[in-house]
Amino acid sequence: MRTIQSPDAASAVSADRLRLAVVGAGPAGLTLALLAAQLLPQAQITLFDARPLNRDVSADPRTLALALGSVQLLQRLQAWDASVAQPILTVSVSQAPPNLRHPLFGPAEEPAVSLSAQEQGVSALGAVISYGQLVAPLQARWLARAALEPGRLSSRFGTPVQGLKALGDGVEVDAGIAEQFDLAVVAEGGIFAEQARKAIQHDYQQNAWVGTLTLANESPLGAAYERFTRHGPVAVLPLAPKAGERRAALVWCVPQAEDDAAGLTDAQRLAVLQSLLPDSVGRLQAIGSLKCFALGLNAERSLVDGRIVRIGNAAQTLHPVAGQGLNLGLRDAYALVDALRAGGPIEAALRGVEWQRAPDRWAMIAATDFLARTFAWRWPGLPIARGLALAALQAATPLKKALARQMMFGRR
Template identity: 65%
Template structure:
């Protein structure tokens, strides 16, 4: 007979009904058919998030997983067909630039033989879709699936073989997955924490009519990276990272910000026609050394908050969620599954933490030739086909 800790008798609690928590709940509900699953969130169930405009970029691997879960929006999704990464001039010594070519890396879905590299969509679109599928599934199986919205979790207490949740009353679960984390500025500091003294200005811009469709741009500037993510309606989501201690954007009005942006991005996407009011967010690294502690697992922003330079934080959390369900589905001992989770997800997780941390800090270095070295690296990568393809596969599916 299975022990109480086997997957067929697991009482699983998921704290946080954002994209990662909802996707985990759906996958667990379908692939752990005998598990008792409770989904907690402080948000009232009546609160409609459909119109939340925050922009998310999902990799192809994330798209495929959500499609398999039957939780894919029917509209409001913009495929990414090309990623263009370049550096604002001046970038490389003229002689080397003539040899290596323009300091830019262009990755296309066509050259990678895939339908798309990923998609861009709003937070409200994906969360409302996931939530509807979860609510329909929960209504069909109320004896084992429980929606605990408008219920904040005040604390977690480790117990032998389980965790006690303080959600107004004490409840014991075999496993708790924390899948909510908030933004860097509001978080308690974790074991690995670094304030980059950078901020991101976030909003939307209107693209010119001739701008190619489905192209995501990342531009390295001397102040930090700036990115444009294509949206379905002729606009693009803007993420503009600068030094927060001497912020060059804060004192500008919208017209001045638009003028500066039109000096940053490549000619193919210029002139930008308008810019929305922008919101400012502090940037930093805030990560746990391990994903697991006893019977508590942290994924998504609860495990690590990263600089947006690579745009992969959400995708990392979704991969963590999928692998956790894979391991629990095998049955057996939960503690063994959690040890395997650390080992199997470690390379992907730490590679992304290290990459984003290096890139974020490189913009603060006052070193002669740092920009030229970055430009030469981009130009060389564009010429090295196998290495560029490996990078593309990691962007789409993570490190395997």
């Protein structure tokens, strides 16, 4: 193995003239690479990914929920295909029975927090899109940009990065040939079960069953639901209609010790889910094949380690109870490029990113971790307490508005 060293390696490099390595061509890595190409016109950017360029990513059906701020960022990058995305118009977070009768719960006696785009004065609270339909336009946009500036922007698809080595004045990226960069950003996440364990970790002993539902035509369009049940949360996220049918993505979380979903028929799964979800979801008509994923928290204490920065799932893998993992990663990407754009020493920019991202990042880690752990507790009255909290939040308009802003744009 031979080493290629940057000609500027021995000298201090300002943040706007750096050699940048981006490891991972998923949504977070591609977004960061495009942002850097746009906002750091002097930077040399190399994108690495183990996936071959000729592999078609557009058909990947995994579902992603994007906040409004994330959608706006992708629109600015001209990498958002609105025709295949389903806007989220309303969000309902509710507690499944049994519930305590309480005046706060209202006539329906079922506690819920309801958010709507109309109340917030926006066209949508966010959008739901498949992984492939998000990554394909991002990748096409990056390749088109790189073709216009081949001396500055380059891609290494089909080239797995085997190691990163921190140097005093940069990072050595080993991808068969070791090259020195001023800064490396790791955006390769993966799923919890396959990740190396980070500094902060917790196995929730829960499974998430993920798939697609077909809904009756009377089901409201653009409605997202989060249902807290005794065993765990169930999320139903609206998908763009297909062949005239209304569809939704399903995330069904259950304890591993009580997980009987694998042994159920489709009809039985539909019956169980129908009993768990609120009536406003409408009739569930069909369910697609489900995939099972183990759930856990796996997070770094810091985004920054010398000249190595981790974003998205590479920095924090969260429980899907709030659906904010990718949104955190995109906000990480924007904050990093924005700090580098300000110029000055790289170290100063990275310190600024760490401080800026900490409140948003740790608030989301703490909130999702707390909620996920509560589903393992069997305390008497816990569902009632959770229901009372939802009802109180629904009644507190300023707090509900703050929650909506947090969901759309993160903590600012």
